[in-house]
Amino acid sequence: MADKLLGLYIHVPFCIRKCAYCDFYSVPYNPDAMTAYARALAAQIRRAKPYAHGRKADTVYFGGGTPSLLSESDAALIISALRETFDITRDAEITLETNPGTVNSASLSAFHSAGVNRLSIGMQSASDAELKLLSRIHTREDFENTYLLARMEGFDNISFDIMYALPWQSEERLAYTVSYALELSPEHISFYGLKLEMGTPFGINPEIAAHIPDEDTQVAMYTKSAESFERRGYKQYEISNFAKAGRESRHNLKYWRSMDFLGFGPGAHSFIDGRLFSYKKDIKLFLGTENDTILTEQSNTPTKSELETQYVMMAFRTSYGVDTDDWGKRFGGNFALKYYKKMKPFIDKGFIIQGDGSFRLSREGMLVSNYILSEILDFN
Template sequence: MAGKLGIYIHIPFCRSKCDYCDFYSLAGREGRMDDYQKALIAHIRETAPLARGHQVDTIYFGGGTPSYYGEKRLRELLGEVCRRFDVARDAEVTVECNPDSVEKKMLCRLRRAGVNRISLGVQSCCDRDLEGLHRPHTFAQAKAAVQAAREAKIKNVSLDFIYGLPHQSMEAWKESVESALALEPEHLSCYGLKVEEGTPLYTRVERGEILPDDDMQADMYLWMVERLAKAGYKQYEISNFARPGFQSRHNLKYWMGRPYIGFGPGAHSDFGGRRYSFVRDLDAYIEGVLHGGNIVDESELIPQRERGGEYLMLRLRTTRGIEEWEYRREYFMNFDPIEQKLEEYERRGWAARQDRRWYFTPQGFLVSNQLIGALLEIQEKAALDTLLPRLRRNVRDTEPGQS
């Protein structure tokens, strides 16, 4: 049976750069779109033979702002992927969009080309918040974009929102969530604001911009989880909620450790036991693909022991969590010390178990980085405790005079 594979295509172009954004995206570089299209197509053709024996079941156009790139280019790229790879008939095909760069005719053409899911970056229902983040749209445009998607018969719409914005109150966050629910999306991604060094927002905060404190953000998160559950959106990952059957199959590949191939500057891949990424430089990527040259930024083979750490780190982001015999079977490591720590988390309300599976509660998700860090330390110690006796036996067996 063919292995399943995800494909990610990075579109780095934006109309404008948002103050909080740390992704590799560029404003004012529209003049390179045609050359970039040629590079992507060449790279897809070059890579496809390496994926023989794999069936592509998810395709994701991320950014940047793929909708700003233009539906004609997106359709051409999707057609190329479908010609060069074995793409499943029921593949999930997602395009990220900003509300200001979509309209019904465009979405109809994308749907006919095979796009069956869009992810709209709404972020807030408050125009003042959107202006403060330098988002290029209003909430009225977001509502119009959802309506256009429905009229284009796209049946899987995801909306992105952010909590913890500058000067945001609990009441304002509740209003955003209620406004999102009123749009009746199939999926919601609700992220806590991260202030990344080097962004304009980081400079603003350094100069005294006021953000909700940690306690307020925690209250926002816990209220959101409860409210979305009541509305029929099941949490399946720290920041992601879906109606039944509408989980993001592509993003689950990242969290479940499944293989995927990325294209474009800054794109990452995990394929053939190797993790690699491409240079975060549009011009260098185009030049390297079209005229020869190294476009790989980082590349490493991932040993099975490190995969065991990723199993803990990534699976515990999801409500599916981890399971003892799954862990023992895949990574040949002792689960007992990890379970002892999870039992401690359970007593503190941070973890729970059901049918032998351990997962974090919403309270645990709030402090998941610290909890997972402690589990990784325990895992490392358990691995050393297993390895040292074996090394001692090897040394003893090779000492002079031993028969």
């Protein structure tokens, strides 16, 4: 039954202020619009009943945007619709992305009572100057208060998001952020390098691009930080993710293991029964129609070759790598026979590690994963 377990993603696009680096779909926050949106989400979730047949769901992820802006009643409405529609397991992981400064004791208590049992807090940096540069609405103090309140309200599974390779960032300033985060001892840390996305304030500002740390500095930032995480008991299980034992993000592992998931809300993506589809990034349309065909932006059934390529790309992001038995069950044949010749130069250099029934990237391999994948996979 494990292969039938679904992941459910809920997109909440509202933000108080859009961050200077962010290209995710979002709209300005308005309480009345949020309530209308929650009702529309609940309706869309209930329309997904046919996908629920014969399946259980064991992860729910509220992403955004800023889902922590949901009112207690709106969050309860959405979670109630999920439980009415899907057979959600008793031990389901239910994650809420949380921006510091958008929650208080009452809202955190209400989220916890509604079933949320994991928070992903957008720390990003322990430097107020860096937070201001990123256009974040919070300070380091706001972040710490949010974290401590969450602990007081009973959350025992908390993740921090940390960004590195920020404009003008030094290795020393990043080391301070990493040390500060480790002293608070969350269960999980996501550690992402800044990407300059086209169309964002950062992406169109040449001064920002000119002050991004150089490649050698970024490698040192990544390597030293990863070593610091591991010294404190956080195992790296994906290129950008570290966790204490048993605290990996079960929801995100579904993406990296090419498992089925359903997304709800404008801009959300789904992969289920071999079909990929996504919804248009248009909140007005979402609020104005209950026809999911009209709301759908893209829908296609990937070929076996495309699914295989995606599987290998996602699996190599993780520290587990490609499970050759699982690959064989999905696609037939022998993974080693098909790919070994192309992988051998990277095995010889220590970038790919061959285990008992698996192939995975070393940390050094993770640093050049895009190049390795371009060499072993056929993207044409």
